[in-house]
C-alpha cells in the first residue's frame with residue numbers, strides 16, 4: 001500500500017479484537033523504524049516508545065481503569081468510561097509515547113537564546129510525528145488504531161510498573177488490533193471549506209504580491 005493511500009485510509013477505530021495481522025517482531029520493527037527515521041529538532045531524539053503485548057497490554061488498561069475509577073468515582077466511571085477502557089484492553093497491544101525530559105532540557109541548554117522557549121513545543125511536535133508514523137504504518141498493515149490520553153493520571157503507576165527512567169513523561173497511548181468484524185467507518189466530517197484551510201500563493205504575473 002502506498003503512503004498516500006495509507007494516510008487516506010487511516011481512521012480512529014475503537015472496537016478492536018486481540019488479533020494481529022503481523023508477527024510481534026514486525027510491529028517492534030515498525031517502532032524502531034519510527035525512532036530511526038522520524039525527525040526531531042536539532043536531531044535531539046527525545047521521543048521514547050514502549051510496546052505492550054498480551055499481559056502487559058491488559059495490565060496497562062487495568063491500571064488505567066483503576067486510576068479512572070478512583071478519580072471519577074464508581075458511578076461516573078461505570079456510566080460509559082468503563083466500557084471504553086474495557087474495549088481498549090481488548091485490543092492486541094498498545095504503544096506508549098514518552099518524552100525524555102532530560103533530553104529536552106539538554107536541547108534547551110545548548111539552543112541559541114531565541115530557541116530556548118521552543119524546546120518543549122518542538123519535542124511535542126516530534127513526538128506527534130512518531131505517533132502519526134506508527135498510526136499510518138499500522139493502518140497500512142491492516143490494524144485498527146486509536147489514540148488515547150490518560151496521562152498524567154496514570155503516569156506514576158505505569159512508570160513504577162515498567163521501571164522506566166524518572167525523566168520520561170508519558171504523552172499518548174496508541175491502541176491497536178484487528179478491527180471488530182463489520183466495523184464501518186463513516187465519512188469524515190470536514191468542518192471548514194478547503195479554500196479556508198489551504199491557500200496557494202505563487203508569483204503574481206500581474207504585479208501583485210509575490211509570496
Ligand SMILES: Cc1cc2nc3c(=O)[nH]c(=O)nc-3n(C[C@H](O)[C@H](O)[C@H](O)COP(=O)(O)O)c2cc1C
Nearest residue numbers: 010011012013014128146147148149150172185188
Ligand atoms: C492530538 C490528538 C489527540 C487525540 N486524543 C484522543 C483521545 O484522547 N481519545 C480518543 O478517542 N481519540 C483521540 N484522538 C483521535 C481524534 O478524536 C480523531 O483523530 C478525530 O476525531 C478524527 O477522526 P479520524 O482519526 O477517524 O480521522 C486524538 C487525535 C489527535 C490528533
